Amino acid sequence: MILKPLSLDISLPSQDNQNDIEFDITECLVDPNEEVPEPTPIIAFEHNGYTVPIFTENNKSLIKGQAKSRKSTLIKAIGATIVSKGYYNEGGKLKSYYHRNELSIIDTEQGKYHCYKAVKMIQRLSGESINYYRVAGKTIPQKKYLVEQHLKTHPNCGVMVIDNIVHFLLDFNSATESRELESWIDYLVETYNCHIILVLHENGSDSGLGKAKGHLGSLLENTCETTIRVRKDPDNKGQSIVSGALTRNGDFEDFIISMDYQGVPYISVPSDGKPMHKTIKI
Template sequence: MTPMEQSNCQTDNGNVLDELLKASRILADDTYQVPPQIMWVDNSTIATLGNFSASTGKAKSRKTFNVSAIVAASLGNKQVLKYRACLPEGKRKILYIDTEQSRYHCHVVMQRILRLAGVPQDVNTANLVFYGLREYHPTMRLQLIEHALQKETGCGLVVIDGIRDLMLDINDPSESVSIINKLMQWSSIYNLHIHCVLHLNKSDDNVRGHIGTELNNKAETVLVIAKSQTLANASEVKPLSLRDREFEPFAFKIDEEGMPVDIYDYEFGKKDGKASKMTIGDITEEQHEKALEVAFQDKVVSGYEHMLTALSKGYGEIGFARGRTTLSKLLTYLLTNKKVVKLASNEYCLPKNYPSLPLIDEDT
């Protein structure tokens, strides 16, 4: 290249850089819209357009079940588990990328999402586009995702399950930075939210590899899904990092039909290596109502011992299975707080069911 050609090339490059800087400058008199919020847990925002998030967990922690609930909530613009979603008009399409499962298992996941969303399972919906990229090289997977984003207009949510398969070396810093830059670029250019799935280390609770470190530093939200140590077939969901205020952890289980469902009375935390027990004071009003409905079944319960048996059955349904001494204390609490009333005939009932019967003012 001649000196003249080098000079012209530098000038052209300088002009390009000037244009990029001009487009990137933030001015005091500019106005910007708050990124649209599209998903919440309770009152905590966990996803906005133009950002990305992640679900992490060890093998068999049911990460994909958790992601299925996220996608179903977004597809139906409804609440599934604790996830409440609302994708705006023009951004209702969801792109789901699976990098490791067979086509059969991808189809199982898609069917689960459709069922959770309340959408017919035997009819293709334009708002859920599902790709299985298991057989491709990481470089080709990246190219295919980028092409899908260009092709599938109107996407509000993109799921990449799992992001580790977009790279050759999970601990390579340059590869990790490149992948994270892609997520930032895609979410910004296409004004959508990207949710990724990545494993935790087997030996500890750290997100795997250098890519995990980068995700943790740059993501809007990082969720941790862990198998319950106290309840079979259950998983816990906790916030690892969150730009908004943290939500209270919750738990779900897989029901007989293979669907994730809430566990409202789940006990979190451990003491001395054992799960901490729920106390009477920990029971919510909703749980009391549920337990007492099971205990009474709109009937009168005759006798003290029968009442304890009924309470054992009812409160066992909400996870408060206790012995006779605690159940006696529970009955005293229920009578004192007028949740249960005692009739003159040594019978017990719910106030709403028998408001006009004569009562006896006793504690037990």
């Protein structure tokens, strides 16, 4: 798809325009007598007979970690799980229950070759294709335009990954910019019923105590359904530890994400022993 220069105003309503502010406030009332079903788990962690939802419908979540901590490897595993409608071959601890399993990934950082490798890996693991956009070099309005145009034209897109959300604003320490960006994300979730997984770096060193980057990171940690932390295993550089840093649906056990020399992601739990690194031809 070739994107034309930004021509649509997709900004949120002006807070200074009274006509934009007025609405029927009963829309926001929560009726205690209404039967509201539990949201469908998009992905759940399964181990020792327990199932813990990680991402659920009509929410947003955060994946954080330092640079090169294998966040992208986890995204491949999550993506393959979602489009597989269950498990992918090497990801037996994660399971998708979601029927709207059309997935899109917005990549703001990687070059064309590494984007190709990522989308090809998800296809090989799951047998399904996804919509993978490389937006490095696009302006912030163009990136927002692409996101919303995709959601408008793909109503079955139930999950979108934005990697890295920091590139959707100019100053990640700006309280105003961060709030406006979060409001836009919430608008997308509500309007298109799409779970949005946001990826963000942690502060640059161990002294950052695992905090997501800037004011934006603090805001998202407070409001996301689930915040997942990915960090390299200090005792084994060949693998990373995935933790539920902040969870709304209950805690899940830490698990290991690793990959073989061809980039195949493997998931295991420490008590199960080390994963077997089989190979797959890419």
